[in-house]
Amino acid sequence: MLLAVAIPILMKTVFPEVVSKQAKMVFDAIDDLPDGSRILMSYDFDPASQGELLPMAQAFTRHCSVKGHKQYYMALWPLGSPMVDLSIDTIESEYPDMVYGEDYVKFDYKTGGEAVIRMITQDLRGMFELDSKGVSLDDIPMTKNVKNIQDMDLIINVSAGDPGTKQWVQFAATPFGIKTVSGCTGVQAPQMYPYIPEQLAGVLGAIKAAAEYEAAIDIAYPSIAANPKAQEAKRRMGPQLVAHCLMIILILIGNWIFFMSRKRGQA
């Protein structure tokens, strides 16, 4: 397994991606919004699932940035806040024209999980009086006219568990009709598909969907396609292909041994 994962990483093998219906739905949900729309981005994951979720989080950031959307970052997980910092680093290094407070803003982590969501659906300042730099929301151009997250045009949630997409669906998307898309781990994805299309406008399940989403962005925006840093999910599909093939082989060998021993037992 070590070699199955390591060799494609070292060889930097990249396979072409066919954009699936699910990835297209997520892409369209962001791309169809008028430029400069307000997007709340909640990073509800930590370094443990960084390998699976960070590429799609970065793809969301690049897509929103190239569209000129206003990005409001927050995290429901204590270690989600440093994940947000990685996206802000991407904005600062790749989109230097974007200005903090005018194009993107970050709120710090607050404890409470679903209670945080419930509160900000009614009163943003009830939970976040200041941004992560300690500036009052009334003094920040992109937040001074935002009363609560019902003013958002879209919620993007990158989720590795609870609190995460399920809570965003239950307490924000469904009761207030706020359009929401989710990027989640492969384990979570099957639980999220039933929410499509009424409660979730789309779901990206694990690194495969992230790679398809990257492919969809590449087709629409050649400037992103030319950026090698924006191909991270696609690069990770190489190890996934070889590892999955190895698992199929292991399953086949395991079953062959099982049937042989059963046959011998009967004889």
Added chain:
Amino acid sequence: MKRTVPLIIAIVAGFVLLIANFIPFAEGWGLTAQEWFNILAVGAMILGGGNLIKLHLMKISGQRKGWGYSIVTIGCFVGTLIFGLFKIGVHPNEIYPSVAWSGYYLESGSGLWWIYQHMIVPLTSMMFAMLAFYVATAAFRAFRAKNTEATLLLVTAGIVLLGRTYAGVWLFDGWLPESMQWLRFDNLTVWIMDIPNTAGTRAITIGIALGVVATSLRILLGVDRSYLGQD
């Protein structure tokens, strides 16, 4: 008294949140209850930390099996707490330069940042990466076509495993007629996720929701008191 007061608090808070959800007039009550919840959540974190220290100190003092690990746990907990609470290595915020501890707690180069970058990130990533090896051994040892249900599961897993990679497209490239493209593993995977998986998950979700309603009612009416503990 020890059981009655918490019981009354739970019942009142439950009904307040319930009413706030359905009656517009009472919406404000729900917000107040949520503010209380947030304050209590912070208190719960302190209680959790205290409990962690107490349990591990007891383990060390009794020199119970694995007490050495308890020393490491307490050491890491106290160390992280000190670095985080006192923001060691964090410079004051540019907006409030005269206010100590006003800087960002994870400022690059600070003590907590170092712990995060060099301990938390590699350790948690390593734990997650180990899953690949566990799944591989589980696939070899446990995934057996013992009966019809297990065979069905095995075939579905095989299709999804290949369908979630480029192999799902590549295996059928060039020879499968256009009218049969739905048989490609990537398309079959989408179908499996969209139809059987969604149907099953919806049924489970509805079942869980009904269970939650029943349990909530039992708690609200004071019938279920198991959350209060034994004594």
